[in-house]
Amino acid sequence: MKKYKQITRRKIFISMLLNPLFIFIYCISMYELYTLCKFGRTGHNIIVLAICMFSYLIWLIVFIARSIKIPLNVSQENTDSDSTVKVKSLYKTMWTYIAIVIIVAITSFYGYKIYNTAINYNGKLAWVLEDLRNKRTVKLEHNNIFKDGIEGVFTDINEKIDIPKELYVSGNFDLIFTNDGTITSLDTFIYGKDDKDKLKSFLITYDSNKSEKIIVYQDDYVNADYNEDKLLNPLMTTMNVIPLKETVNKWDENEYGIIYGGKRSWGYNTNGIMYIDLNGNIKAPNDAPSEIIGYTVSLFVPGKEDIYMPVRYNLVKDLENIFKEDSLDKKRTENNLEKSSEGSKKPSGNTEEEFYLSDKTGYRLQITGAAAGSRFYSLYGTFDGGITWQTVNENPFLGSGGGASGITFINEKLGFLALSHSGGSHADLYRTEDGGSSYEKVDFPVVKIPLKDGKTYNPFDFPGMPYDENGTLNTMVGQGSDGDYNKNCEALYRSKDQGITWEYVKEV
Known part of the structure; x- marks a missing residue:
């Protein structure tokens, strides 16, 4: 009798498991579980899954109730004919196989999709696991x-x-x-x-x-x-010595902010700059004969920086030495101004990183970072003869690193920059037509020099600074540090459209 009941319960369980309604609910629950893992729509999915779970609970209660009511009499009279029994048995067997295939297919299909939501950030589940x-x-x-x-x-x-x-x-x-x-x-x-x-x-x-x-x-x-310029410790050191409460109370606002980005350059702009030493001694510079660089903690009023000038505490070891160095730099600058030609106050000598268009207008490439032997630059400009500087372009080389190899401006709008690579073996030229706000890389026509094996190569890959000659731009393109063609000669290129396109002229 016990064995009979076990067999009967197994038959009841299988028949209920293969019931079309159960399979339909199972399909819905697997789909909702997948979309929950994929998109995390808890509001919708949880409700549907709860209904499915409630259906499973009812299914379990029905199964238990049917198992309890199994008849004790083993023998049962069968009124159906043999042929009818065979047909029913055949249909039942067919449906059993079909139902098993459906359940396996549903489980495999949605199981694989749920697994995918847990890897490579393909779904909400991956982010939950990551958290x-x-x-x-x-x-x-x-x-x-x-x-x-x-x-x-x-x-x-x-x-x-x-x-x-x-x-x-x-x-x-x-x-x-x-x-x-x-x-x-x-x-x-x-x-x-x-x-x-x-x-x-x-x-x-x-x-x-x-x-x-x-x-x-x-x-x-x-x-x-x-990079030591990005050390966090100077923030702690500076915050321990600055008069934080006294500084922000002067603004009489409800909310204040602190921002720190490591060591940074303020150019020659002294607005808001406060030198502070390790003992909390503070001194504001009257001018900036040299570039202001240091670990800086800025205090400001969020959203009201135009109303209240942020206070920028620049940490130094020795206030006295800072101002002595500034005084020496100021004297050097004054001597350079005195030596400039025709009484002009334009700072003497343009370099590969600095260029003055006039006695008031100048531009400078300032290093903002370094990695793997390359440097990254921002472009600064001055319009008052170097007294103050401001950022013109934070990324003039479009994310590329290397070494600045030239800067020039033909006029207030048109200018060029060059960036060398691989120890100066080659370089790229960049052009602006909006005063430095944006740059584009310049392409030169390739010069094909024949080799003995029939192949060709272009030795001219290090452009210099373009210059204006009677309304036409010219530039010399050299061979870089690894050049050895024809006694290290250069190629002359010419542009008739302000440097947008170039044509090769001759070797020089």
Whole structure:
């Protein structure tokens, strides 16, 4: 009797499992589970999945009820004919195989699609798994910048996460706080090496309107060049000596900001610059006879930078030496001005990184970064004879790195820059027609010099600065540091459309 009941229960279970209604509900639940993993539409998917789960629960209750009511009498009289029984058995067998194929197909199809949503960021599930691996939350206990400083934030983070001692900032460190010192938001991306010399990176965000916890994403991708200009420690050092509360209270606003991006150049612009030493001594420069470069922490009023000049604390070791050096630089500049021709006040001598169009207008390529032997530049301009400088183009070479090999302007709109590569073996020329706001790379027609094996090559790959000759632009294109063709001669190119297109003229 016990064995009979077990066989009967198995038959009941299989028959209910292969029921078309059950298969239909199973198909819907697998589809909804897939779309939930793919798109994360919790509002819609969870409701449908809940209905499916409720249907499965009813199915289970029905199965239990039918199992309990299995008749005790083993023998049952069959009134159907043999032929009818055979037909029913045949249809039942066919449907059993069909139902099994459908269930396997549904499971395989949606199982594979669900698996794909978990890899390579193909769906919401991949991001959820990524968060489980790398996302950490830390309650911000030290949330008053006046009392706890920047160190308070990292004290809280270190309670849960081991952060390297020497850190670098990728981009900027941005922090917003209220007039009573309460931190309301924080954004930064930092990285460094742990005790095992392994790269660790941390994307840190905080928004008091959304949560009282700091969100930290670990081991995210970062271009780690370990440039000392991007050290984070000078931020801590500067924040410990600047009169933060006294500075922001002068503005009498509800919200203030702090921004730090490592060492940066302010050119010759002294607006808002405050030199500060390790003892908290402060001195503002009256002028800038030399370029202002240093680790700078800026304080500002968010959204009102045009109304309130940000205060830029530039950390120095010795205030007295800074101003002595500035005084010497000022004397050198004055001597250069006195030596300039015809009484002009234009600074003497244009170089590969600096060019003066007139006594008032000049341009300079300023290094903003370095990696693998290459340098990256921004273009600065002055329109008052070098007293102040401003950024004209943050990326004139369109993201390329190398060494500046020339700068010139034909007039206030038309100008050229050159960038060398591979130790000066070749270079590219860039053209602007809007005063430096945008640049495009210049293409020269290829000169084909025949070789003994019948092949040809172009030795002229190092363009110089174009110059105007009776309304036509000319430029000499050399061979670079690796050139040896025809006693290292150059190619003369000419343009009749202001440098847009060029034609080869001859060897020189």
